[in-house]
Amino acid sequence: MTSEPQVLVHRDKEELAEAVAARLITRVVDAQSARGSASVVLTGGRNGNGLLAALASSKARGAIDWSRLDLWWGDERFLPEGDPERNATQAHEALLDAVPLDPARVHTMAASDGAYAGDVEAAAEAYATELAAAARPEDHARVPSFDVLLLGVGPDTHVASLFPEHPALHETERTVVGVHGAPKPPPTRITLTLPAIRAAQEVWLLAAGEDKADATALALTGAGELQAPAAAAHGRRRTLWLLDEAAAGRLPRALYPRALS
Numbered sequence: 001m002t003s004e005p006q007v008l009v010h011r012d013k014e015e016l017a018e019a020v021a022a023r024l025i026t027r028v029v030d031a032q033s034a035r036g037s038a039s040v041v042l043t044g045g046r047n048g049n050g051l052l053a054a055l056a057s058s059k060a061r062g063a064i065d066w067s068r069l070d071l072w073w074g075d076e077r078f079l080p081e082g083d084p085e086r087n088a089t090q091a092h093e094a095l096l097d098a099v100p101l102d103p104a105r106v107h108t109m110a111a112s113d114g115a116y117a118g119d120v121e122a123a124a125e126a127y128a129t130e131l132a133a134a135a136r137p138e139d140h141a142r143v144p145s146f147d148v149l150l151l152g153v154g155p156d157t158h159v160a161s162l163f164p165e166h167p168a169l170h171e172t173e174r175t176v177v178g179v180h181g182a183p184k185p186p187p188t189r190i191t192l193t194l195p196a197i198r199a200a201q202e203v204w205l206l207a208a209g210e211d212k213a214d215a216t217a218l219a220l221t222g223a224g225e226l227q228a229p230a231a232a233a234h235g236r237r238r239t240l241w242l243l244d245e246a247a248a249g250r251l252p253r254a255l256y257p258r259a260l261s
């Protein structure tokens with residue numbers, strides 16, 4: 001089962017970050033009260049980090065039981081541990097170091113100087129194994145049914161490290177793969193594949209700024225999955241596009257109900 005994309009437009013990137021932070025707190029609190037724990041997949045990039053910074057400064061952040069939250073990553077830049085360009089390093093700086101997480105529930109992807117010594121395929125396979133170990137029978141997948149999977153949308157419509165026309169988009173078996181020759185630096189990356197992304201209950205795609213307007217319009221108006229990977233990202237229950245006005249600037253108005261002021 002997949003879900004039709006819903007579009008929500010906020011005034012600017014600051015309002016977007018704060019509104020999505022509030023939405024995420026509510027979603028995590030709901031999941032924790034229903035099930036005892038929650039799982040969220042983080043994204044790299046400016047919007048993902050802006051969201052984490054908004055969570056860090058939210059007065060409501062104490063409503064989350066951080067010790068019962070599993071954090072995963074949708075992709076990682078295959079760089080040495082602690083490199084300032086690693087998505088995990090940036091997430092720690094923006095939020096993770098400031099909240100009482102259980103370190104065993106913070107599932108980072110391997111660094112290039114870590115256990116797999118520069119072997120990105122082995123690092124990807126290890127992450128797939130970690131995901132499979134966390135999946136429950138009721139998930140009916142080789143990854144957990146993440147409560148929320150966050151994806152920043154690139155100006156070329158890439159999500160995670162799934163770039164237009166790249167071979168990783170054809171993957172139907174593996175849940176995590178190594179990426180070579182990515183057009184956005186660094187060229188070597190680890191990414192969840194579409195089957196792993198589509199196992200999430202909810203997929204939230206984030207885009208802000210005029211440089212995302214074409215990508216957003218392309219992905220939401222019928223582009224193919226190879227041409228526009230963002231168009232291929234669906235949650236089982238919900239697919240939410242969370243935009244600012246600039247990123248929504250070239251969308252047909254019929255796609256989103258809220259009137260712009």
Ligand SMILES: O=C(O)[C@H](O)[C@@H](O)[C@H](O)[C@H](O)COP(=O)(O)O
Pocket residue numbers: 043044045046047048075076077087151152153154155158159160161184
């Ligand atoms: O590792 C990365 O670079 C990301 O995970 C990538 O997929 C990112 O989310 C998009 O490129 C959007 O990034 P911005 O929000 O910075 O445009």
